[in-house]
Amino acid sequence: MLSIAFSLVACATLRAPGVVPQQSPNDDYQYRLVELDNQMQVLLISDPDTPKAAAALDVLVGSGDNPEGRAGLAHFLEHMLFLGTDKYPEPAEYEEYITEHGGSRNAYTSFEHTNYFFDVNADHLPEALDRFAQFFIAPRFDAQYVEREMNAVQAEYQMGLKSDPRRGLDVLQEVMNPEHPFSQFSVGSLETLADRPDAPIRDDLLRFYQKHYSANAMRLVVMGKQSLNELQDLVTPIFSEVPNRDYQAQEIEVPLFSEGSLPLLVKVKPQATLRQLEISFPVPDYRQRYQAQPLSYLGNLVGHEGEGSLLSQLKTEGLAESLSAGSGLAWRGGALFSLNVALTERGVQDYDRVLQLVFAYLDMLREEGPQQWLYEEQSQLSALRFRFKEAREPINYVSAVANRMHYYAMQDVLQGPYLMTDYDPALLQDLLANVVAENAVVTLHDQSVQTNQLSQYYEVPYAKHKLELEQLNASRSSTVEADLHLPAPNDFIAEDVSLVKLDKPVPATPQPFVQGARQTLWFLQDDEFRLPKGATYVNFRSPLVGQTAQQSAAAGLYTAMLKDAVNEFAYPALLAGLNFDLYKHAQGISLRISGYNDRQALLLERLLAAVQAPEFEQARFMNIRADMIRGLQNSVAKRPSSQVIDRLREALLYGEWGEQALIEALQDMTLPELERYAAEFWSTATAESLIYGNYSRSVVDEVAASVGVLLSDKPAPALPALQVLRLAEGESLQYAVEVPHDDSVIAWYLQGNGDTWRDRAATALSAQVIKSGFFQQLRTEQQLGYVVAAIPWSQLDVPGLLLLIQSSNTSAPEVASAIDQFMKAVPAVISAEQFERHQKALLHDITRPDKNLWERAEFFWQSIAKKQYDFAGRERLAAAVEELSLEDWQAYYQQVFLDQPHSLQVVAPGRWQSLPAVAVEPLRDAADIKQGHAVYTVQ
Template sequence: MQSPNDDRQYRLLTLDNEMQVLLISDPQTPKAAASLDINIGSGDNPEGRGGLAHFLEHMLFLGTEKYPNPAEYEQFITEHGGNRNAYTSMEHTNYFFDVDAAYLPEALDRFAQFFISPRFDEALVDKEKNAVQSEYQMGLKSDSRRGLDVLQQAMNPEHPFSQFTVGSLETLADRPDSSIRDELLAFYDSQYSANIMRLVVLGEESLDELEAMVVPMFSPVPNKSFQHQSIDAPLFASGELPALLQIQPQATRRLLQVLFPLGDYRDDYQAKPMSYLGNLVGHEGEGSLLSQLKAEGLAESLAAGSGLGWRGGSLFSVSVTLTEQGVANYDRVVQLLFAYLEVVREAGPKEWLYDEQARVADLAFRFKERAEPINYVASLASSMHYFAPEDVLRGNYMMTDYQAQMLREVVAQLTPDNALVVLDDQSVSTDKVSPYYGVPYSLAPASAAQLAGWEASPGDVALALPEPNEFIVDNVALVDVDQEMVGNPQRVLNEPRKRIWFAQDDEFRIPKGALYVNFRSPLAGQSAEQAARASLYTAVIRDQVNEYTYPALLAGLNFSFYKHAQGISLRISGYTDKQFVLLKDILEDIAEGDFEAQRVENIRKDMIRGLENAVAKRPSSQVFDDLRESLLRGEWGEQALIDALRNTDQATLGNYAEAFWQSATAEALVYGNYELPATKELAKMLDMVVPEGAPPQLPLLQVTRLTEGEQALYPVTVQHDDSVLAWYLQGAGNSWDDRAATALTAQIMKSGFFQQLRTEQQLGYIVQAFSWPQFDVPGLVMLIQSPVADGASLASAMQAFMAGVEGDLDEAQFARHQRALVNEINRPQKNLWERAEFYWQSIAKKRFEFDGREQLAAAVEALTMESWSAYYQEHFLSEARSLQVVAPGKWGKLPAGEQTRYSSAADIKASHGYYQVQ
């Protein structure tokens, strides 16, 4: 069964080799896509070979008997406008790609060979182990990976999920009695079987044409009639629960998790007991567990639901982000959780609550919108393992089987004696260290006193089940379309302090819309203090309105309120039926301007902690943040923002908010299933926060302007052994021609850059070259994070690659790259939200003709190989405008050359001119 809003055609096949295949015909799609999901993952690693399934995923990209060149697949996909990737989870390995629609047959043939005749070239096996090692080392400071490493030590060693997942040079090393290549072959030959594969192919061809294409390509995939063994071992050994697991994180992370091993309910997807329960425990409205935790100053956020699943069981998880007080009183947090679960147990299953969820899910399926083809096929391929054929498209949305007894059984298992309580904080006491990530931790049975405290009455607290959700849509009628109001938005209100743009949607025709408001002010980003206070203010407002915006979110109404470079944006999107009810409530809260002192303090501290945790981010991300700060006026480093937040209290924040709104102007877009009178209603509501009078002068956005031939170097400190180099090359100017030439350069570079520096030279796991315009000022970036090479070596490798780009390019390849880029620029918006975002960005840039895509595409098409080559030679080689941001890692070595060295992003901005942009 497919959504009434989905006009694609589907066909489900089972090939002679028992591979199940879903074909999707979409004649209008600009991109074709395919995904193959095999029900084999890290949980299937042979004992003692942690990471083997993940390593196998890497190796399948590196050449087949039919296409032996390891660069061939990557090159073909990139030259024809596509992307490719894969992931390995505990139970699945999923391979996927997209490509310009006309090239699906050739791409699919290359893809099919992964599962028919991979080469496992011995030299590449040795090289690619280094890539796995790089990925492993990259995660050494990742608290999510560190947490999993510790959790696996708490698991029953007989359970397959207790194995190391990523892999390393140690776990993938050759052994006297067995080479890793032999074990790869054995693993592939025994477990990569067609009967446990699910394939999804989406293309512009008819279903008959897709079937004629796919069947001969994938029928040769061998069927070994693989059968999974049942997992009889419990996730936690008998007698191990209840227990307290304490973890010392790398970052200043205050996290409490309570984990409950349950049965496997994935076959009960029509009932979805875990979804029902997760919705109750994770609710954020009045009377919720989170509401009480916030009232007591113990928590900032909460999430609940089923995450980990395996053949025979699942793990229900409740995760709470704690305040400092919450860490000190984590037993109280656990007590309140069990008190809330007792409320749920005593109330019993509520069919009306189940029906609310079912109704929202049904509406979501009924008005399901198009996703990116590559994401759509990857999701479907995984889902096919769990849903009946007739439910493949709808399974995730089904709640058609209310089973009260099943719901009672599930909640009955959420008790203290079946809980693993996990506390992440730097203050915890530890006595062990995890084997792969070196994480300090301790694991001990919960004491009798702890259990008694968790089970004790929480006192007089107002815990309750959610009230009926008033935001669930009642009216899904489509408004009449006025042909004068379709097409590009029109400015229907133009006052000194308020402008409103309006357009009706006549293409997607769903009862939804986008209502965006940009509140601009000169007080948003001219100093670190302004930036910090604007961010804190928006966080406080989001927290203040959360109890009533959360039910709206559940009902399909999305709300966001956030700081940007020139002010604050408010966005409401989703079903149009109740949007103005929600908007009125939010604007009234904003206009009232009252803040609770304790909540301001808790949020302020949480923001400071988040900024301090930047040191635990991936090194490449930290360096990239430094690059961004160097280029953009209004971007500030973590320490400057921390200092500003430390000097902000409730009174300071109140004064800032008052001054902001006194200086604010509003520009709005109303696009979708609306009628024109909605803009008048919006204008009246905006009067609650936007004053009358002449608007203040708004400063323009500014981007650092590098000079011709400049070689700038900015060394940064990152606490990590890996070196990182982000090499930014700015275009020669800010014209459409500059933007086109720079974007095309990035398109031409990205495949070869990855292949040469990642696959061949094995410089690191993160190896990327990409276009990176800042407020449309063109630029490109080469980025490598390396555990094996210093900054000077990375710069030399990048420079050598740049010098060879033209020599590796012929006219035919140039034409393919040019066409791929033009196709991507001109790609039609696939849903209402992409269209709204395009309109909104065009308005922000004052491109009121809404022709930016056409301008850029025309400039790309006008380039010849000769004219592009001349631009490349002059502006990216001989007279490059260059900025290298480098973290030297354990080597302490910087790129060589006569460069101007800067000590901070502020120095770079202070010593340069800038582009002024709208």
């Protein structure tokens, strides 16, 4: 049994006072692994400089452990643990403490795991940790919140009814072996969680908790500024109280698919215009062999995008747009190796040909056999990633490590995901023997498929058939295989990882080294993080972007064509840790290159050469255009709250266009028109660049010369300013939008009084003050919906608040009334002590140091884009926050957000088809809102 095997390894090691796991040379944290008397395994992380402390506890129990007839129980239990304990009985206590001290908290339930995590300003770790620990010592499971939180689970279930990923999973679970735990519905609903005469849900909840929530099945990670000894003294007495019930997870011996059911073909009718082919193969559970990483080796080859790859051939034949491959699902006893292929229209019609190519590629891998040189190349890249591993957000880091502690020997909990040192050709051959057509589950998603069944929980139309192999096998000929081959050696792997000599002195901020009519270039060496990496960002601006929907569509399609044209040669760079992106923005097109600087010059040279002389093919143009149109059409399948926020953004930002306008522009566009647009774009373009990282001064001239080749030597045309809708004092607009979903949604935008630093500070502080109570009152207490959030929502530095609720049980007028009542009550309930805590929390967040080189690069780049050339935006905002007294804030909040609000309410009425009452006629189009309206101009 996997879990027992790892437990034996770990326990034998951890009886010492503490174990230090193998860590990256670039990681300056201190670590210690200890085992408490109750057999809970704990990783302590000390970082004296961390502004945020964090903790995560992962329980080896998930939806796969739900008792029969109680689908969703593990997920429901995760919800309930947040709602009061014997020591801290108030359900809002944990949430309020974390929020008031600059933190956040969350949890997730997967098939095998339930993972709880939080962060908090570092000084407040002891108190936060004590509240957190009580979840696992003495939760209350108050009966009143049992009923209320069932409604939250129901809302989460209903929110996913039109989500194609969840709908696809529902079908997959239905065609699985019903005796396998993964076949169970995992989210839960009012029906599955309802009281029964012989089994009230609270009793089942308690039984499940008392069986599975055992210290020996838990892994805890705590990160703080305290020393390791101090952390151990803090953690030990608290978490030693967690009961050890000696729970042992059992191996799942039944197969995922019933004997004789494979190969299987499933056809699914999606909600969106989704054209997708999934090919999955049940394989053994290789997690014990993490030093060999057989699934990573295979996924790297099947998912390769370079010359000779499966995707290259699919694109050549016009069958597919993208492909991914790897292990997505694993359980104690097995796993799935899966390919996901995004099909073209032709690919849907000829999906048999796609399957022929997939199986032919796998045949080729079997014939070639395991390749040690390819394995060693992947191993080299993994070792580089671990050697130069960078700091992550503490909350994400502790959550990930707590999860992996169940699967790696204790000395490997940090380096385990990066280990690839055990080349085992027999193991790889065993894996390849499992990925054969006879063992495949093929799922075709397309609206044209014929179906004859509905899935139980999401009512998805589908059909299942035996996959006929005779025709597929007949067509896997040598002609097909001749076009498929192993990738060439990767030319982009960094060899020189030395650090450049620093200039003396190194400035604190980037300096403009090139300043011309058409080109500006900022440069700064990194003297803090000292990695053999760097970021080169280039922003090409033109007046021919964003003024019309046609321009926006053309710029987006042009960048997509360029990315497609360079993909085959750039993909190996991506594998080698050289990231690049090319994307449209409000004023032009941006190119970003980041990663190891050793091969950046080669990549930049080849990318710019492709930009200078692209060779676009009509067939690729047609497929990429169709893919973009399909993506825009699929906006109706997004979460309703996301669709409403998109409409809000369109109403506020000039240069933003709705999906339908962009679809129409794309449908009318031809390749010659796109090429003419590209020529006009470059004739009017200017460039602003940032080079930051491990670079010598000479790189400035090289990049400037390369970029300059793309630019005209004629005078640069004027660039239109960016504009944001300016709501007047007391102006209250309502924008009614149609979203094809039963839920009601309100996105209530309250703009600040202006765009001064004081306005930004007061608005950000308002968001900090209200966000915890907004969630607690409107979600936990009133159960208005699953999506409930109050967040700061600045647009181009124009400050604003966003109050968002998506409700499956309450009409939009009632939701709006509840929001209004909450907002009016805020000033009176905030004490001076609470205000001070919120103010400190916000200041802490604003002044938090950058964790890594990329965060620093992003700050510099955004400052340059905003023309904040002294790079002092954080200091100015922090000073403005610090200057606000409680009385100042109350007066601002009362005047700007209550008495004379600058208000835009975007509403999707859902099945109730009713809107909140407003003084003016609701608007139905974003263009009508912006027409002739006052604006903020952003240069």
